[in-house]
Amino acid sequence: MKIAVTLFDVSSITRLSEVGADIFIIxxxxxxxxxxxxxxxxxLTEANNLIKSLxxxxxxxxxxxxxxxxxxxxxxxLDFVMKLNVDGIIFGDLSVYILAKKRGIEGLLIYSxxxxxxxxxxxxxxxxxxxxxxxxxxxxxLEDITIIAKNSNIDISxxxxxxxxxxHSRRPLIENFLKYTGSEYNNFLDNRNLKLVEEIRNESYPVxxxxxxxxxxxxxxxxxxxxxxDLNEILDIFIIxxxxxxxxxxxxxxxxxxxLLNSKNHYKKAKKLSQLYEKDHDSGFLxxxxxxxxx
Amino acid sequence: xxxxxxxxxxxxSLEKLKIAFIYGADAVFIxxxxxxLRARASNFDIPEIKKAxxxxxxxxxxxxxxxxxxxxxxxxxxxxxxxxxxESVGVDAIIxxxxxxxxxxxxxxxxxxxxxxxxxxxxxxxxxxxHKEGATRVVLARELNKYEISELKKNTKCDIEVFIxxxxxxSYSGRCTLSNNMTDRDANRGGCAHSCRWNYDLFDGExxxxxxxxxxxxxxxxxxxxxISDLIDIGVDSLKIEGRMKSIxxxxxxVNTYRKLIDDIxxxxxxxxxxxxxxxxxxxxxxxxxxxMEGMTTIDEQLYNxxxxxxxxxxxxxxxxxxxxxxxxxxxxxxxxxxGELAEVFSPNFESLKFKxxxxxxxxxxxxxxxxxxxxxxxxxxxFKVSKYDIIRKIKH
Numbered sequence: 281m282k283i284a285v286t287l288f289d290v291s292s293i294t295r296l297s298e299v300g301a302d303i304f305i306i307x308x309x310x311x312x313x314x315x316x317x318x319x320x321x322x323x324l325t326e327a328n329n330l331i332k333s334l335x336x337x338x339x340x341x342x343x344x345x346x347x348x349x350x351x352x353x354x355x356x357x358l359d360f361v362m363k364l365n366v367d368g369i370i371f372g373d374l375s376v377y378i379l380a381k382k383r384g385i386e387g388l389l390i391y392s393x394x395x396x397x398x399x400x401x402x403x404x405x406x407x408x409x410x411x412x413x414x415x416x417x418x419x420x421x422l423e424d425i426t427i428i429a430k431n432s433n434i435d436i437s438x439x440x441x442x443x444x445x446x447x448h449s450r451r452p453l454i455e456n457f458l459k460y461t462g463s464e465y466n467n468f469l470d471n472r473n474l475k476l477v478e479e480i481r482n483e484s485y486p487v488x489x490x491x492x493x494x495x496x497x498x499x500x501x502x503x504x505x506x507x508x509x510d511l512n513e514i515l516d517i518f519i520i521x522x523x524x525x526x527x528x529x530x531x532x533x534x535x536x537x538x539x540l541l542n543s544k545n546h547y548k549k550a551k552k553l554s555q556l557y558e559k560d561h562d563s564g565f566l567x568x569x570x571x572x573x574x575x
Numbered sequence: 576x577x578x579x580x581x582x583x584x585x586x587x588s589l590e591k592l593k594i595a596f597i598y599g600a601d602a603v604f605i606x607x608x609x610x611x612l613r614a615r616a617s618n619f620d621i622p623e624i625k626k627a628x629x630x631x632x633x634x635x636x637x638x639x640x641x642x643x644x645x646x647x648x649x650x651x652x653x654x655x656x657x658x659x660x661x662e663s664v665g666v667d668a669i670i671x672x673x674x675x676x677x678x679x680x681x682x683x684x685x686x687x688x689x690x691x692x693x694x695x696x697x698x699x700x701x702x703x704x705x706h707k708e709g710a711t712r713v714v715l716a717r718e719l720n721k722y723e724i725s726e727l728k729k730n731t732k733c734d735i736e737v738f739i740x741x742x743x744x745x746s747y748s749g750r751c752t753l754s755n756n757m758t759d760r761d762a763n764r765g766g767c768a769h770s771c772r773w774n775y776d777l778f779d780g781e782x783x784x785x786x787x788x789x790x791x792x793x794x795x796x797x798x799x800x801x802x803i804s805d806l807i808d809i810g811v812d813s814l815k816i817e818g819r820m821k822s823i824x825x826x827x828x829x830v831n832t833y834r835k836l837i838d839d840i841x842x843x844x845x846x847x848x849x850x851x852x853x854x855x856x857x858x859x860x861x862x863x864x865x866x867x868m869e870g871m872t873t874i875d876e877q878l879y880n881x882x883x884x885x886x887x888x889x890x891x892x893x894x895x896x897x898x899x900x901x902x903x904x905x906x907x908x909x910x911x912x913x914x915g916e917l918a919e920v921f922s923p924n925f926e927s928l929k930f931k932x933x934x935x936x937x938x939x940x941x942x943x944x945x946x947x948x949x950x951x952x953x954x955x956x957x958x959f960k961v962s963k964y965d966i967i968r969k970i971k972h
Contacts, residue, residue, distance in 0.1 A: 345747060347719070348698045348726045375700035394750050395763055396694065399648050401675035419755045424648050446752040447771075449745050450718040451872045453792045457777070458784070460874045465784055476775045476790060481757065484778070493747075494792070498756050570761035 281512045283537060284339065284437070284519045285530050286316045290327045292527040297334045299531050300538035303517065304331050305370065307341030311357050313372070313492050314445055315341060316522050321360060328364045339368035343392055344492060345448070346373040355379050368412060377409065386410050390437065394445070395419070403432035413437060413516065418444045422507060422566040426514055435516035440504045441533055442521030443486065444564065447496035454489040472524060486524055497524070502564040505553040508537050509546055579841045580806070581813040583639070583736065584830045589619070591826050592627050592638075597964050598827045598923045599834025602637035603627075604670060606819060609657050610642040610650070612693070612765040625664035637667040642680075643691040645673050645749065645763035655683045662686050670714065672749065677708060687711050689736065693749035693763065697723075699730035706733035712812065717743055720870050721802060725809045734812040738797060740829055740855075741817025743866055745771045745794040772878075793878040798863035800851045803833065804840050824890035824909070827966050828858035831923055857889060857968065891918065894965040895952065904957045905938075912969060913945045920957065922965040929970065930957055 284303035285296055293304060306327055309318035319327060324340075331338045340361050346354060358379055361369060369385070371377065372393040380386045391397065391406055392415035406414050413435025416425055429436040454468045468474065468489055475484040476496060483499035501524075504511065511518060518537070522530045536553055540546045554561075584600035586592035595603045605627060606618040619627060624640060631638045640661055644650065658680050661669060668687035671677055672694045680686045689712040690696065690705045697716045705713050712734035715724065719737075728735055744751065751762055753770035760766030774789035784790075797817070799806070806814060814837070816829055832855045839846055864876040892906040912918070914935055919927045935943045936954045946953055 345695060345750075346698050346701070348723050348730075351698060351700060373697070373701060374694075374704040375698050378700040378704055395752060396645055396673075396749065398645050398763075399651065399673070399675060401651075401673075401678070405674035405678065419752050419761065420647065427648050446756045447746050448750045449792070450747060450867070451745060451792075451794075451876070453745070453877075454777070456872070456874045456877055457790055457792075457879070460877070460879050461785060461788055463784065465779070467779065471779065473780050474784075475778045477778065478757065478770075479774045479776070479789065483757075487777075496753065565755070568759065570755045570759050570764070571766055 281515050282337070282517050283534060284517050285534060286442075286520070286522050287319075287327065288317050288522065288527045288530070290319075290323060290330060292530075293327060293330050293336075294334065296527070296530060296534060297331075297336050299535045301336070301530075301534050303337040303339055303367070305339045305341055305519070307343075308357070309490065311344050311354065312341040313343050313345070313448065314495055314523060324360075325364065328366065337367035338364075339370055339390065340364075340366050341370045342376055343370055343372040345450070346375045351375055351379070358383060358385070370415070377411070381410075388412055390414060390435065392437075393417075394448070397428075399424075400428050400431045403428065403434050403436065407432070407434045415439065415519070418446075418502075419565045419570060421569055422510075425566075426510075429514040429516075436514070437517035437519055438511065438515055439502070439519045439521050440508070440511060440515075441502055441537070442519070443497050443501045443524050444521075445495050445497045446485075448493060450493040452489055453494040454487065498564070500560055500562045501525075501557075502566075503533075503554060503557050503561040504563065504566065505536065505540060505550040505557070506547070507563075507566060508540050508550070512541055577807060577841050578810060579837065580811050581637075582830065582833055582837060583813050583815045584826060585741075585816060585819040585821065586627075586826070587819045587821070589623060589626060589630075591823055593630065594823050594827050594964060595830050596631065596634055596636055598831040600636070600816075600830050602639060602667070602813070603631070604639040604641055604815075604819075606641045607657070607661065610644050610646065610654065610671075610676065612641060612643050612763075612767075621660050621664060624661065624666060628665035628667075631667075632665060638665075639668045639670055639689060640666045641670045641691070642676050643670050643672045643693050644765060645693065646675065647764070650764065651675065654679050658684050658686060668712070677710070681709055690714060692716060692738070695747045695749055697747075699727045702727060702731045702733050702735065706731065712736055714738075714815065716747060717797070718747060718867050720867050721805050721809065724806070724811065728809050728811065736813035736815050737806060737811045738817060738866075739799045739803065739806070739814045739833065740797055741821075742861075743794045743797050743817075745792050788879065791877065791879050794866075795864040795876055795878050796859070796861045797866045798855060798859075799865055799868055800832070800836065800855060801848060802865060802868045803836055804846065807837070807840055822890070823893065824966060824968075825858045825860075827923075827964075828921065829855060831921070834923075889968045889971065890966060891946070891969050892953065892967040894920075894961045894963055894967065896963060897957070897961050899960060902956055902958055903954050904961050906953050906955060906967060908946045908949060908951045908953055910969070911945065911947060917970040919968050919970055920959075920961050920965050921968055922961065924962060924965075928959055930959070 282302035389411040486497040584595035662684040672691040754762040754768040777790040896905040
């Protein structure tokens with residue numbers, strides 16, 4: 281199992297690599313949703329060179345939901361990415377598959393549509409399409425993750441640590457609301473300090489609006505310290521997403537997971553780490569089945 | 576000649592399905608007991624689906640069945656058998672979103688496959704992907720404006736279906752798990768708790784940005800009377816009304832309004848838009864807007880500072896029978912009314928006609944001072960011929 285991290289800047293690649301990151305996820309905000317930061321083509325090239333020189337891997341996040349007008353610029357971006365010779369391309373919109381296949385690079389693709397990879401057949405379907413792998417949806421239990429991963433012949437990845445999103449609208453919901461109330465506040469675009477609090481729930485949900493619309497996230501971050509050893513047996517890629525955090529958080533968590541993986545008697549240590557993080561972290565849906573019929 | 580699109584309506588029961596067809600739908604979509612979203616909509620079992628198909632096919636109309644959940648591992652038992660059952664009772668297509676349902680249908684049946692809006696198909700390459708997978712139709716994402724729909728249609732051979740009326744997800748459909756996270760109910764398996772319609776406070780750090788009014792992201796319902804002409808010009812293959820949980824009155828009113836509108840446009844009659852807008856408003860229980868039809872949503876497409884929904888009280892009865900000799904209609908009560916009130920009959924057969932409610936009698940000929948009981952059979956004098964399934968509405972002063 282490789283560890284993948286979402287990269288904030290080129291200057292932290294070496295350090296993250298030293299503490300155990302194998303894959304760097306990186307992108308440009310025109311073509312990707314919910315990045316920790318956006319890289320220009322020059323910065324992407326620079327990061328690519330450095331990551332390659334360290335013998336690590338680079339995955340490009342290209343997970344926008346595409347509208348007709350985006351298709352041409354996606355093609356241009358794919359042509360650019362092809363020249364970089366990257367190790368993976370993460371996508372969520374099926375147009376990216378079509379356009380990548382046209383270029384013969386579908387073998388680099390990792391399908392990550394947020395909510396749609398939910399059962400053991402999804403990897404079978406995508407294996408037939410010749411792609412590299414898929415990311416399991418976020419509302420899937422550990423039991424189901426195990427079944428899906430064990431049955432898969434393509435790479436299975438999971439966002440196993442980090443702040444997970446739960447809503448994506450194309451609408452500019454924050455801007456419109458502020459306009460409606462006549463508010464003069466105008467610092468809403470891509471402001472990552474905004475939060476929503478529901479009237480009867482004592483939880484606060486990070487929210488932001490960008491050119492792709494409005495995104496809302498879970499109250500707590502996910503951690504899987506006590507599960508990492510088991511996940512190591514079944515997953516190909518363990519993703520740590522640093523959104524709403526920073527490089528030092530990525531370094532800290534990557535080191536934690538790495539030391540658990542290297543430790544023989546990890547249970548006590550893992551439990552301690554979970555306790556240390558429990559104020560703003562939880563186990564997400566790993567042990568929580570959702571219901572779907574209300575009577 | 577202009578191609579007339581299919582008018583597709585929802586039906587939560589066999590009775591609503593009949594109403595939808597009688598009032599002008601070309602096809603209806605229904606939910607089965609399994610693999611369908613809207614778990615709370617009164618879904619059909621296989622014998623009922625057979626009845627629905629038989630009824631529809633007699634009228635040369637169609638029935639589609641939603642199998643649109645995004646299933647987890649333990650939701651897959653009996654899938655092939657269920658799909659074969661749907662095929663054997665004559666279902667015209669299934670509406671689905673998950674690869675396992677699509678591939679199982681392809682392997683075990685010859686069912687026609689429509690791709691649900693749950694996958695958020697927003698561009699022509701995505702539509703073409705599903706077409707290549709064997710789908711004959713893709714239901715487009717509700718985030719597209721009519722210019723995008725037009726360009727999309729020009730770049731695909733696949734049939735496209737567009738939502739024209741009803742409730743809307745404020746998120747990209749299928750990409751929302753607010754309900755899962757806030758209530759443990761899985762939105763993509765039929766458990767959506769509509770958390771997007773709840774009230775919130777908005778903060779920047781510790782500073783509250785909303786004062787006096789709650790932050791709301793709730794969407795108005797979709798209503799596209801003004802855009803139907805453009806959608807027909809674009810060549811959209813099917814125009815879809817949302818609402819498997821909606822009432823008979825809603826279905827009759829909405830279906831019939833769009834039916835007459837589509838017919839008028841295709842027959843090249845002059846279009847009296849205000850008339851249609853007035854008509855469709857009678858079925859509204861939430862404010863409406865055109866959604867994304869004209870471009871990016873503004874504050875006019877959002878629902879602010881209100882949570883309550885007001886189901887129409889104007890629907891007072893519907894016709895069960897008519898005695899032509901004595902001009903007496905047998906009607907089934909749906910909302911309170913008294914003698915002396917003004918009413919109109921809304922019918923698929925004629926433009927609405929007004930009458931004054933005179934004596935109200937029960938089925939044993941007792942004179943009543945008011946119609947109080949839901950579903951009670953009553954007799955009233957109506958001076959013109961009405962038919963079973965005609966709807967009686969109160970006229971407000």
